[in-house]
Amino acid sequence: MHDLRWIREAPEDFDAAMARRSLSPLSSEVLELDARRRGMQTELQEMQARRNEASKEIGQKKRAGESADTLMAEVAQLKDRMAAVEEEERGVGDALDRLLAGLPNALAAEVPDGPDESANEVLRVQGDKPQFDFAPKEHFELGEGLGGLDFEAAAKLSGSRFVVIKGQVARLHRALAQFMLDLHTREHGYLEVQPPLLVRDHVLFGTGQLPKFGEDQFRTEEGYWLIPTAEVPLTNLVAEEILDQADLPLRFTAHTPCFRSEAGAAGRDTRGMLRQHQFEKVELVSITLPEQSEAEHERMTACAEEVLKRLGLHYRVVVLASGDTGFGARKTYDLEVWLPGQGAYREISSCSNTGAFQARRMKARYRPEGEKGTRFLHSLNGSGVAVGRALIAVLETYQQADGSIRVPEALQPYLGGQEHIAAS
Template identity: 60%
Template sequence: MHDIKAIRDNPAAFDQGLARRGLAPLADELLRLDSERRDHLQKLQEAQSRRNTLSKEIGDAMKAGDKARAETLKGEVASLKDFIGSGEQVERDLTARLTDALVVIPNLPLEDVPDGKDETGNVEMRRWGTPPTFAFEPRQHFDIGEWLGQMDFDTAAKISGARFVVMKGQLARLERALAQFMLDLQTGANGYTEHYVPYMVNDASMFGTGQLPKFAEDLFRTIDGRWLIPTAEVSLTNLMREKTVEEKDLPMRLTAYTPCFRAEAGAAGRDTRGMIRQHQFSKVEMVSITTPEQSRDELERMTGCAESVLKALGLPYRVMRLCTGDMGFGSRMTYDLEVWLPGQNAYREISSCSVCGDFQARRMEARYKPADGKGTRYVHTLNGSGLAVGRTLIAVLENYQNGDGSVTIPEALRPYMGGKDKVTRP
């Protein structure tokens, strides 16, 4: 959420940031709401001050035996009391109107984020690895999995509907192996602390990370009003909600392996076959909590941690810096990792790493005490996939496929697969 004081201090910069996001100017309307609220607050404060003064004057009049004046003053106090009582509700209404206007506005991009309307404006930063060549026409993951007899979309559709999958045997184990390998790498070499977190959260948690109120249609809700998490970012970041930590405890680096649930409301007609875009998938998520001074360097570090998984698995990829028109709602800058998929002859997203500044922290009231002991400040939050497990499985199947239909298991995963070196058809 944006700081209205910062908007007051520099409305032009705020509107310039919105323009880079492709949005119309909003500073004037926000400042009008803010001015109305502040003017009303001033009137309330003046009324409360006047009531306090009158109470003292009533006491003085009573002591002086001037009952007539005392009664006159009591009448004025009664009027002020009525104004203050109704005025407090007006204050709440004005504050709610301003808050409602602020919470649906996306974060502002950092200066070095490239401008652009959509993914065509993204900028490639670097590549790693060489896409494999094949003596045969490479197949897509769903053809590989179905030929192996271990990936079943028809049965999943019978059980749950579209955008679900059933895997079994070696493929089910390979999916589990990938998750364990990622967790071991992120908690070991990369220094993240593993967490087991709730998969269902309340409104305040979804609001804190920016999913509510704007993206309710993209979420699944339970009958008792909770929400299924679209990513462990929600649960992990909300560990800081309404907390204040010491600067010496930052940065905090957190990770969790969870299922994720997304309605994919805006994805009609996209990736309808296969595992690229599903309602239920698993992911190893990374979250960092930092000081403002640390956050930009932490984004580079987090992106490197996500890259380390792909490097260990020998999967070619590229790093893209997203443009202003393709960034997520809460991000100030995002790097996407796109893995090479031979079956599609294309790079596809497998991780997004974003720095959010204090955008989420303001919504969550997440703060830290600076080492100099002067007050408190909002933390900065970051999140990234380390990695999306299903999409990594897709990349392994397509990059390590063989002409006989089998799939070679990357060496890094073989200890998790009982020493097996191939996934084969039973």
Template identity: 60%
Template sequence: MLDIKWIRENEQALDEALKKRGAVPIAAELVAMDERRRNVIQRLQDMQSRRNAASKEIGAAMGQKNLELAEKLKAEVAQIKDTMPAAEQEEREAIAALDDVLSRLPNIPFDDVPVGKDEHDNVVARVFGEKPRWNHPAKEHFEIGEALGYMDFDRAAKLSGSRFTVLTSQLARLERALGQFMLDMHTMEHGYTEVSSPLMVKAEAMFGTGQLPKFEEDLFKTTDGRYLIPTAEVTLTNLVSGEILDQEKLPLRFTALTPSFRSEAGSAGRDTRGMLRQHQFWKCELVSITDAESAVAEHERMTECAENVLKRLGLHFRTMTLCTGDMGFSARKTYDIEVWLPGQDAYREISSCSVCGDFQARRMNARHRVKDEKALRFVHTLNGSGTAVGRCMIAVLENYLNEDGSVTIPDALLPYMGGLTKIEKA
């Protein structure tokens, strides 16, 4: 959530930033709503002050035997008490109205973020490796998996409907191996703390990281009002919700390997074949909690940690700087890592790493102390995929496909595969 004080002082900057993100300029309306809120609060405070002062004056009048003045003051206090509930309700409504609009505003992009409308305006930051060259034709992952006999979409549809997959035997083992490999790398080599956290959260947690209220249609909601997490970013970031941290303990770095659940609202007809866009998938998430001075460097570090997963697996990828129109709601800057999929003859996103400034921290009220400063500061948050397990498996299947239909297992995964060096048809 953006700081209304900053908005009052930077109306033009806000409107320019919103235009870059393809949103409607709204600064003047926000300032007017804030003015109303402040006026209502001031009027209520004046009423409370006058009520308290009049109550003291009643005592003084009674002590001086001035009954006429005392009765007049009592009538004034009674009138104030009668008026205050309406004023308090007006205050609640003014605060709620402003907060509702603020909660739906996207974050302000950094100055170095390229301006653009959509993914076509994203900019290549760097490229790793080269596209594989074979004598045999490339195939898409679902062709490979079904031919091997370990990937079943029909049975998944029988169980749960579309956008689900059943993996068996060696592909189920490969999925597990990828997740464990990622988790081990991030904890043992990159210094992240492993976390096992809930898969269901309260609405407050979803609000804290920006999924609510604007993106509720993308979420799965339980009958008791909880939500299935669309990413472990929600739980890992909200670990510090409402807390005051010591700056000396920053940065905090968390990682978790969890299922993620997404309704995929608005994606009808997109990626309907295979595992690219699922309602349920495994993902290794990275979250950092830090301060303003360290956030940009931490963003570069986090992105490198995610890139290292693909480097270790020998996968060709490119890292893109997202333009203003393609960034996520909470981000100030985002790198997307796009892995090469020979079967699609295309790059596809496998990780997205974002720095969010204090945008989420304000929603969560997560702050930190600074040495020799009385005032508390909001922490700065970052999140990224390290990486999406299903998409990583797709990349392994398509990039390590052999002419006979088998799939060579990358060296980095061999310790997790129980002696298997290839995935072959049963």
């Protein structure tokens, strides 16, 4: 959500910020609704003041034994007029709120301009691509060969974009999540949380998934939404709160299932586990002071990178261009892991700084030390990392010519010292 004071004071800057998001100028529409609402609020205040004054005059006339009929008629008219203006003011306010709620965050100045992912900029590359003396297979071939990925069984149960993970591959998947949680809690200072997987409308609104992206979510008949990411409940832990500056930053992590309808993804990544309706992630969320959020963004990205480094995976870090940056983000770094079987880099983590955008929607504030007033917090989120995609990367990176998988050293303690996974 945007600060109306900024739009009033710098409408040209607001329009320029929206232009980077490929939106036409909107400041005049916003300011016209804002002016109408403020005018009605002023009118209501004036009518209320006159109503109070007239009521006093009625009392005075009655005590003096004089007729107060004219004043009483005026008060009745004011009451009717106030009710009409209040209703109109609510309608204009709702229209303004809907307009602002549908607008994306303003991008950080350093975000590169470009229409889509083709304009993303590579910042750094970690490690060397793994080399093979045989043609590497894709993860679904390896998983099926190990008896650990069953897409046919999942299709019978749920349809497309699901998988049944079994046996040693399921154990490897679980080990990955445990490894990530231990790393982030023991070494990176995140507090582990187990949040609800079903949330109400206002929670998705707070992080920006509603109202614009409702079709991307799954909703129950009872009105709950299945979370698309643990970012949603974790960030909302501070909704409508006023925190003390001394308590910041807050850092949360959670391992949860995530659910996405993948609306608009027809025909994309239909084979394997890359794009599914149900998957698991270890999520990172930070709540910070405004002046700390840029440094926190770098820190969070480094925490996610450490997962890939310890797993020995080759990856690169890219900063997303304006046309590829998500609705709520000011700036986003993607970690793209190399998948030898596919011969391509694929996103495995996305770390975003949303600034005060989500905090305004959630009404999440802090009280600066020594000040009476409050300010909006800054929130950040990132994958630390996507468990299913980490499984894909491990299977493809550590595959052997016979179809077995060498277990990365970092995961061996979670598998009882097991060094290889072979077909059962």
